[in-house]
Amino acid sequence: MDHDPHLPFADDADRFAERLKALADPVRLRLIGQLLSEPTRELCTCALAPLVGLGEPTVSHHLKRLAEAGLVTKERRGVNVYYRALPEAIAAIGAQLQTRPISHT
Amino acid sequence: MDHDPHLPFADDADRFAERLKALADPVRLRLIGQLLSEPTRELCTCALAPLVGLGEPTVSHHLKRLAEAGLVTKERRGVNVYYRALPEAIAAIGAQLQTRPISHT
DNA sequence: CCAATGTTTCGATGTTCATCGAAGAATAGG
């Protein structure tokens, strides 16, 4: 699944789809919801795992995907790693869906 | 973490993830973009296939997913099937991302 | 009824990915 090398860069559509895919999973939506429901917007892996009913390895995998998409940040403090939701990044995706005609080039 | 069998539908997160997944594919984003770029917002499968560089069977598959998610409608007129984009449905997903704290139940 | 065109379905194939348990890495505290 490589891109046509003549096109200068992959589409908007490819990059936008990547960000949407990071969001398009029920577990990841719940993780973000849990983070957003915290006053500090952050929780550690060991707190999130029981909240979504999955093991730490699986939750760590999902948090990594969210971090790679720029939707959360991670910060180690002592033994714990705290993930924080970035509502602006999520809202930006929503704004693009609402306002911008999706690219078709 | 199981669903209440009394509730006819799965969670908010599950349903929202379903709609996001329908959108989270570069081909489907391009299809929607092409439809939106038409004054009538509609095109038939045979017109869309070359626009995204894929065969009719594959395009038909993607259009079916978009229709199942309520993002496009289909209408047969003679030999052709015209798909029409529903911008309000797309915008509604964007609005939910912007305004509503994502459910974590 | 037959042929042509457009569309979908079917079967097969390869990839992505969610999940798990086990093992490895990092950090804090005796």
Add this chain to the structure above:
DNA sequence: CCTATTCTTCGATGAACATCGAAACATTGG
């Protein structure tokens, strides 16, 4: 050091899915 705790990585497994070519289906026109 050594141990306990937390977190991530690794390897494996099964499910979902994007894609293709071929076959089936639908509609229109001769």
